[in-house]
Amino acid sequence: MIISGKELSSKLKTDMRDEVSTFTEKYGRVPHLVVILVGDDPASVSYVTGKAKASEFVGIRNTTIRKPETISEDELLELIRRLNADDSVDGILVQLPLPEHISEAKVIETIDKSKDVDGFHPLNVAALWQKQPCTLPCTPKGIIKMLKAAGVEIKGKRAVVIGRSNIVGLPVAKLLLDENATVTIAHSRTADLPAVTREADILVVAIGKPRFVTADMVSEGAAVIDVGVNRDPETGKLCGDVDFADIEPKASVITPVPGGVGPMTISCLMENTIECFLRKTASR
Numbered sequence: 001m002i003i004s005g006k007e008l009s010s011k012l013k014t015d016m017r018d019e020v021s022t023f024t025e026k027y028g029r030v031p032h033l034v035v036i037l038v039g040d041d042p043a044s045v046s047y048v049t050g051k052a053k054a055s056e057f058v059g060i061r062n063t064t065i066r067k068p069e070t071i072s073e074d075e076l077l078e079l080i081r082r083l084n085a086d087d088s089v090d091g092i093l094v095q096l097p098l099p100e101h102i103s104e105a106k107v108i109e110t111i112d113k114s115k116d117v118d119g120f121h122p123l124n125v126a127a128l129w130q131k132q133p134c135t136l137p138c139t140p141k142g143i144i145k146m147l148k149a150a151g152v153e154i155k156g157k158r159a160v161v162i163g164r165s166n167i168v169g170l171p172v173a174k175l176l177l178d179e180n181a182t183v184t185i186a187h188s189r190t191a192d193l194p195a196v197t198r199e200a201d202i203l204v205v206a207i208g209k210p211r212f213v214t215a216d217m218v219s220e221g222a223a224v225i226d227v228g229v230n231r232d233p234e235t236g237k238l239c240g241d242v243d244f245a246d247i248e249p250k251a252s253v254i255t256p257v258p259g260g261v262g263p264m265t266i267s268c269l270m271e272n273t274i275e276c277f278l279r280k281t282a283s284r
């Protein structure tokens with residue numbers, strides 16, 4: 001079974017749109033997401049456009065602030081501080097990656113934790129690992145939703161996550177652990193990776209290498225989640241980290257690229273923006 005992130009995301013966004021349509025009457029306004037884009041990298045422009053479109057669909061106010069590649073780190077941090085202080089702003093997202101002269105860590109730390117819709121702030125990360133209330137990072141949150149929507153039992157299963165980035169691999173592993181899977185995290189130094197991945201009932205791949213995972217690395221009936229977004233070196237088309245055509249007949253469920261994890265990440269961003277808005281409203 002192919003898990004369509006596009007379809008699931010569309011359903012979630014429709015439900016959110018219904019919820020948000022009641023907000024003006026209940027709270028006097030709708031949630032407001034500010035997205036900052038530095039430079040004009042085509043992939044980043046396309047991600048930011050996708051976020052603006054999803055906001056428009058859901059009924060969330062979206063402001064996209066574009067800054068030139070030459071903006072200094074101080075100027076960018078000052079802009080974030082102004083948005084932190086702006087009571088009309090509920091969520092702040094700075095599109096990554098940033099130019100080399102700007103520290104991503106400083107940018108992430110400067111965003112107020114209560115407006116950190118990406119869930120990247122160190123206090124949100126710490127809260128996640130301590131099982132405290134927090135904003136869950138969008139991609140890992142979307143992955144768990146997809147597995148559940150597809151009816152995949154996570155409890156008691158062996159999950160293998162390839163990749164240990166702060167943005168995907170580590171938080172996905174933590175969320176799977178919280179769902180009571182037994183989790184192995186594999187990485188570039190893992191010895192005999194195929195032997196490890198063949199043990200997986202649930203295999204999450206977040207590497208960033210086109211069609212890296214081949215059919216011999218996957219056990220019959222595994223649930224396979226492909227997070228990778230790559231350009232196929234031959235066709236130039238988007239493809240995942242998983243050899244979809246070869247693995248699909250073996251997997252019990254599998255996500256496509258495009259149309260899998262990507263759309264779920266955006267709908268979880270919408271959900272996080274609404275959560276930040278409601279937390280602020282409730283704390284008044």
Ligand code: NAP
Nearest residue numbers: 139163164165168187188206207208227228229261262265
């Ligand atoms: P990253 O920070 O570059 O991390 C890549 C991970 O893959 C690292 O942990 C690395 O191991 C591991 N790795 C690299 N080569 C390997 C190998 N040969 N064998 C085993 N592990 C290997 O990347 P990321 O930010 O996590 O993103 C991963 C992919 O997901 C990218 O394609 C990215 O575009 C995509 N992504 C998609 C979404 C979405 O919404 N769909 C969101 C975020 C990211 P080491 O730690 O040992 O170096």
